[in-house]
Amino acid sequence: MAWFFGRKKKKEQQEKQVESEAKVQSEATVQNEMTIPTEPVESETQPKEAHQQTIDDKKSDDTQSPATGVSVESREDVRVVKNEEIDDAERYDRGLERSRRSFGQKLSSLFTNFTGVDDDFYDDLEETLIEADVGFDTALEISEEVRDEIEFEHVSDPDQISQLIVRRLVALYTRNGSAEDNHLVFSKEGPTVFLFVGVNGVGKTTSIGKMAARFKARGRKVLLAACDTFRAGAIQQLEEWGKRDGVDVVAGKEQSDPASVAFEAVKKAKAENYDLLLVDTAGRLQNKVNLMNELDKIKRVISREIPDAPQETLLVLDSTTGQNALTQAKAFLETTNVTGIILTKLDGTAKGGIVLAIRNQLHLAVKYVGLGETVDDLSPFNPEQYVSGLFKGLMED
Numbered sequence: 001m002a003w004f005f006g007r008k009k010k011k012e013q014q015e016k017q018v019e020s021e022a023k024v025q026s027e028a029t030v031q032n033e034m035t036i037p038t039e040p041v042e043s044e045t046q047p048k049e050a051h052q053q054t055i056d057d058k059k060s061d062d063t064q065s066p067a068t069g070v071s072v073e074s075r076e077d078v079r080v081v082k083n084e085e086i087d088d089a090e091r092y093d094r095g096l097e098r099s100r101r102s103f104g105q106k107l108s109s110l111f112t113n114f115t116g117v118d119d120d121f122y123d124d125l126e127e128t129l130i131e132a133d134v135g136f137d138t139a140l141e142i143s144e145e146v147r148d149e150i151e152f153e154h155v156s157d158p159d160q161i162s163q164l165i166v167r168r169l170v171a172l173y174t175r176n177g178s179a180e181d182n183h184l185v186f187s188k189e190g191p192t193v194f195l196f197v198g199v200n201g202v203g204k205t206t207s208i209g210k211m212a213a214r215f216k217a218r219g220r221k222v223l224l225a226a227c228d229t230f231r232a233g234a235i236q237q238l239e240e241w242g243k244r245d246g247v248d249v250v251a252g253k254e255q256s257d258p259a260s261v262a263f264e265a266v267k268k269a270k271a272e273n274y275d276l277l278l279v280d281t282a283g284r285l286q287n288k289v290n291l292m293n294e295l296d297k298i299k300r301v302i303s304r305e306i307p308d309a310p311q312e313t314l315l316v317l318d319s320t321t322g323q324n325a326l327t328q329a330k331a332f333l334e335t336t337n338v339t340g341i342i343l344t345k346l347d348g349t350a351k352g353g354i355v356l357a358i359r360n361q362l363h364l365a366v367k368y369v370g371l372g373e374t375v376d377d378l379s380p381f382n383p384e385q386y387v388s389g390l391f392k393g394l395m396e397d
């Protein structure tokens, strides 16, 4: 019974913390966006018939043209893919070092005063998992599974228990990892459009810059659209990325209508045969109705010109904000048809468990992860490399 009340109290404390963090962030964002003029509300567009092709980012990205589906495989391409896989594994390894170190330390401190598997032990285990940001429900689920297995197998040795916990976590990550499709969707014909949404400072512009470099390196003709016309400096920031990556940017004046910038960009992408158009938008929250209308308007302008576009609406979340990122995601999902998540700044947090919480609570695929600040530090989400980055050294061979 004491065990149950301990859990309840923990959940209440956690919910309170998330609520107050969300409130602070929401207020700050809303404050920032107060001066944006309200756009006229237009009616919803009909759901469109999509003729989309799911491209395996690992295989097709390098063996097929997303625009034509024509095979462009060569020995050179295969070599590039192999090198990229190795590079991605290293990036995961490096980017998840903080989470790995922190979880390893917590796991060993769980056994410092170990006297046996009792209710206190399971309480501490749940706390360790919650601190890793796997989410409250997931922490309980893992703890229950560990309890069942310990009782069933009569395990009492701390090393064995530690391995059992890691094994359970790995199983949960890979199980959930394979449940969703991590691949980006590209159009069969004509330009593919990805729309980037998310609140201020989560890393939208940076992720666009990194993604543009990645696809340009694979021979794609990439165009960027600076539809964050609200924040001072946002247009310039994207233009700098354009210069650095050697890709074109369509930008309007500061405070100009973001939908008109989107329109110009889509027109250019069609007329000049770009493969990929990446659209940056202003940070926003769903409770600012005018801001959500603005996002709708951008989408409508895009799909009027290219009926299947945007092929992806990617919600960018900052992993360092922990559970608050989930609160933001839920707010966006209520009003926008999000197709996938880009989880940034995993290198800057010890709470790498957030991927699991996103999967278990939102049932939405994490498509890319930001693992550092350099242009190369954006990788397709790979559950195996992720797990290895999180638990390497803790897993038995």
Ligand SMILES: Nc1nc2c(ncn2[C@@H]2O[C@H](COP(=O)(O)OP(=O)(O)OP(=O)(O)O)[C@@H](O)[C@H]2O)c(=O)[nH]1
Residues within 6 Å of the ligand: 198, 199, 200, 201, 202, 203, 204, 205, 206, 207, 228, 231, 234, 281, 282, 283, 344, 345, 346, 347, 348, 369, 370, 371, 372, 373, 377
């Ligand atoms: N360490 C690290 N920093 C990142 C990553 N992604 C983005 N950042 C940093 O996060 C900060 C904010 O990134 P921006 O791209 O400006 O964020 P934004 O969402 O476009 O912000 P607004 O334009 O204000 O809406 C920058 O200092 C980036 O360098 C990442 O994966 N790792």
